[in-house]
Amino acid sequence: MPDLQYVPKTTAQTWLLEICEKLVEQFVFHVSNVQAIGEQTQELQPRSEGAFPCRDVGCSRELVYFSGRVR
Numbered sequence: 001m002p003d004l005q006y007v008p009k010t011t012a013q014t015w016l017l018e019i020c021e022k023l024v025e026q027f028v029f030h031v032s033n034v035q036a037i038g039e040q041t042q043e044l045q046p047r048s049e050g051a052f053p054c055r056d057v058g059c060s061r062e063l064v065y066f067s068g069r070v071r
Contacts, residue, residue, distance in 0.1 A: 001015070002015050051064060
């Protein structure tokens with residue numbers, strides 16, 4: 001990291017931009033199969049919509065949120 005007291009502001013900005021570009025390239029664009037992740041997301045989407053049946057024995061309620069089902 002450049003010492004901000006002794007280097008010009010543009011040098012520090014360039015350094016930070018290069019670090020950010022490396023991180024984005026490594027962790028965002030390095031995903032090997034982006035299309036497969038998109039398809040899996042679309043496949044799981046309908047499962048999160050609709051009512052969830054109560055898991056208590058003998059209960060016939062349907063809950064809107066999954067969190068209410070597991071409590």
